[in-house]
Every structure is written in C-alpha cells, then in structure tokens.
Amino acid sequence: MNKHILEKDVQQFIKANREKSPTEIALKKSPFPYVSSAELASQIDGWQRSVKKLPTWAFSEGIYYPDKINLEQCSSEHTALIKQTLIAKGSRVIDLTGGFSVDSCYLAQEAEEVIHCELNEKLSEIVAYNAKVLRVNNLICKATDGIELLRQSEDHSFDYIYVDPSRRVNQGKVFLLEDCEPNIVANQDLFFSKGKYVISKLSPLLDISTALTSLKHVKYVYVISLDNDCKELLFIQERGFEGETKIRAIRLFADQLQTFEFTYDIERATMNRYTEPQHFLYDSDVAISKAGAFKSVGKYFGLGKLHQHSHLYTSEVFQPEFPGRVFEIKQVLPYSSLKKNNPFLQANIATRNFPEKVEVIRKKHKIKDGGKTYLFFTTDSSNQLIVIECTRIC
Secondary structure, eight states: OGGGSSSHHHHHHHHTTTOHHHHHHHSOOOTTTTHHHHHHHHHHHHHHHHHOHHHHTTSSTTTTOOOOOHHHHHHHHHHHHOOOOOOOOOOOEEETTOTTTTHHHHHTTHHHHHHHEEOOOHHHHHHHHHHHHTOOOOOOOOOOOOHHHHSOTTTEEEEEEOOOOBEEEEEEOOGGGGGGGGGGGTTTTHHHHHHEEEEEOOTSSSSSSHHHHHSSSSEEEEEEEEEEEEEEEEEEEETTOOSOEEEEEEEHHHHHHHEEEOOOOHHHOOOOOOOOOEEEEEOOOHHHHHHHHHHHHHHHTOEEEOTTTTOOEEESSSSTTOEEEEEEEEEEEEEEEEHHHHOOOOEEEESSSOSSSSHHHHHHHTTOOOOOOOEEEEEOSSOOEEEEEEEEEE
C-alpha cells in the first residue's frame, strides 16, 4: 500500500481524471515522484469499477482501491445488503475469507464485532484503512489464515462464521465444493464447534441438490439474482438443525426486491395445470429457475403452464407480483407459418424448450434484434412448435 497515493494533490488528480481511460493515464508520465502512472491508473480503474457495484466506496473521499482482481471477486453492495439481514443485532462474526471486505462492512452494521481474516497482507492493510474512512470501527482486520485463527479460538466464540471459498486454486478454476479453498465440507465439524451459524457464499454455477448432500444442518439456501443475472448462492447452516431446508429465491431489480420461498418436498408434490397461451405470459427470473421452483411458482400464482419443459406460464388475470418478466400476448402462431409468411421484421427473441437457437431463427427468418415486440419460440401443451407475439408489461 503506497501511502503517497493518499496525499491531497494525488487524490485531487485522481478525482479530476477518474472519468478518463485508465490505459491513457498509464501511458502518460506521472506528475508525482512517488506514485507511478500504473498506480494512478489502477486507482482510477478501481473507482470506475466501483461506481455501480460499490457506490458507498466510490463516493467516499479518500478510498484506496486494491488490485483489479479483488474488486472483480468481491460482492456488490446489493447482495451484501441481503447478508446483513441474516445476522442478529449485536452478534459476533468472523469472516474467514475477507477479501475487499464489502460483506464484512455490511455485516458490521448489525454485529457487535466482525473479525476480517485476509492472507494477503497488502489487501488487509487496505481494508483496515478503508474501514476507518467509512467509520466501520467494529471491523477488526487480521492478516492471517482464517481457518487457523478459528482453530485457535475457544469453542463457541462466534455467533456466525462467514466464508466465501475461492474457486481458483493453483491458478486453475475448480468446480467441486470439496476442491475450493477453504474446504468447507471437510471443516464443518470445526465450524460448528466455534460458531452456531455458518453462512457460505457459493458459486451460482453450483448444483444446489449436490451441495445439500455434502453440507449438513442447512436451514436455508438463498439464490440471489441482480437484474436477471444469478450472482450467488448462500447456504445458511445452523448447528443441530435437522428440519427441511427452505429455498428462498431473491430477485433484485430496479431498486426493488421480490422473494419466493419453497421446499423441494413441496416442489416434488406440486401438480401443474397445462393450458394453451391465454392473455398474459410469464417468464420467471433466473433466481426462480436456478432455485428449481419450476412447478411451485406457477401453482402459487394460480398460473397455467404451457409445457412441462417450457417453464413459461400463462393466465387470463394479470398477476403483477410474479417474480419475473410479464407480457401481454398479442397472437399465437404455428412456427410452420413463418416459413410461408413472416410478419416480423424486428423483435426481441427468446426460446424455451425449442429445437433451434435464437441466432439460427434470426438468420433463417431475417428478423432484426430490438424493438417493442417480443417473440417466444416454444412448445405448447400439445407438443406443437409455436411463436408467441407479445409486448412487455413493465
């Protein structure tokens, strides 16, 4: 951590040039003897990456930004807010894999104390400095191995153990939960001897059912999406819990939040009603599909389903609380009719349970992208290929 970056004239330069290309700054000679052009570019790049993802950091004076990879791997403030709601006020928390501390800082708003563990000494120093700038005075930074610190702690020292296992090991990407670092599967007994709850932030690519066979005492699984992009999975384990795991899909969009909760037993027992397209069409958010609520969500909102594998829903009566996109249907055409007469010159195209990909459909039928018309190419309840023309209801 180069403390010369924090000098007043350097900070003024960074602020005056923060809208410029970091590459452009890096190629010019630095006006400061103790701060290189590369360091100036890195701080500007850090600010630009933080504007939407970490606005509290971006618009606080004197923030020191870490390496690019630390900003890429950290949580956004949107998802950190969700984690803040998971802990009790006045609790004691340890973050075993602290990183840039976004989650730690938000947890600290509720906790009495948060121990932030980070092996990278430079990053730990940056986090400690920024915590003072942000006035997060109950964040205790330790440049150490979180697992080792946990082993050295007395039993039941913490209310919550938070861990975000690295999916990059020895510069390669790993996909199995047991291959991540730290290995949360192997360390479960350690975790439960030191804390009551374990909150694990896991890859959105992870298979939830497989993870549930490896992790014990899982009380909740949170599936969090932001603007229809699945960002992370949170597994909440409670020492001694033996009940059925509840799955909670959380949709964040346009500063709004929608939740849908179910269990896999409910999902398996649910029977859907299959029907032809009616007046409204519903396309569930990625949080719903990742969570696996393919039948439960339709049943809950009283919707018909177009096909077992299409995962598109329909109704005559508008359901505004549905967690996903909602459309008003204009017409339904047999797909075969497009070969003879295609009335669509421009449209937004989506496929669900359809044999051809979007790019193939565009090329074959010469349909440009964009506009207000939406076309869903799918299969109906009679196994016929159809095209649903609709407009989106915002």
